[in-house]
Amino acid sequence: MEERRLKTLDRVLSKAGLGSRTTARTWIGSGRIAVNGRIIQTPDHWVDMERDHVTFDGRPLKEHKPMYILLYKPTGYLTTADDPENRPTVYDLIRDVETWLSPVGRLDLNTSGLLLLTNDTQFADRVMSPEGKVPKTYLVKTNSHLADADLSKLREGVELSDGVTGPAIVTRLRDNASSTFLEITITEGRNRQVRRMIEALGSRVRKLVRTGIGSVSISELE
Structure with missing residues (x-):
């Protein structure tokens, strides 16, 4: 059995459009979900997507087209x-x-x-996935002026509580007396990563806007 066919039951329900995984766990706990005719009340129960038959209140799950x-x-x-x-x-x-x-x-x-x-x-x-290295691009306004040496640290990687960050692409857009405006591209996805990178330099983020994910740009929303 190929591992990629296996998903936890709460994930299967979420993918089927029944709600968040939190909501799915509620359905599972209330005994409304069956796998191959047997009521399952364990959210992390493994489901074989090609062989197992999952029902919600006795009705088969509907397949939803990717959206x-x-x-x-x-x-x-x-x-x-x-x-x-x-x-x-x-x-x-x-x-x-x-x-x-x-x-x-x-x-x-x-x-x-x-x-x-x-x-x-x-x-x-x-x-x-960290292995995918999909770039995410942000516009950043800091609450203090950042020197060129600070930008070099961002490009090389800064020490955070969960380890050194990977290299970032950093462009200085403009400065004023109290702020620096940057464009930063990272390929990791840590929690509050850009904010923490700026804080590691002794500054703080005043404004943060994500403008790109991979080849998708915010301009496509206009």
Whole structure:
């Protein structure tokens, strides 16, 4: 049996458009999901996509065609479906989409820019895999002036709590007395990576916009 055919049950349900994996775990725990006629209440139960028969309330799962959405995420929106504080999320922006879509990477609350959502989990995995080295490009405004030596550190890699970052492509766009404006391209996908890279230099990010994922540019939204 090829490993690539195996997926956890919660992932199978999410891919089938039944909601987030959190929602899928709720369905599983309530006993509404069966695999080959047997009720399964374990979210990490392995499913063979070619051999196993999965049902929801006795009905077979529907196959959904791959869907890809490019979205401009404003600041103030979370890249999640469930927020205990009931803050706005990117799913508020796509309420008319019936199929469940997952974000390909996340943008934090105060970051805006290009966000890709899809139900094609294999595609999402390729984009986010460190081995894929898919470039992500950001426009950055710092809260202090950065010297050329600082930019060299970003290009070579800076020490973060989870290790040294990989090389980045860094272009100085302009400066003023209190800020530096940069374009930064990275091929990793660590949590809050660009912000932490700037903080490692003793500065902070004042504004952050993602403008590109691979060959896809934010200009395509215009």
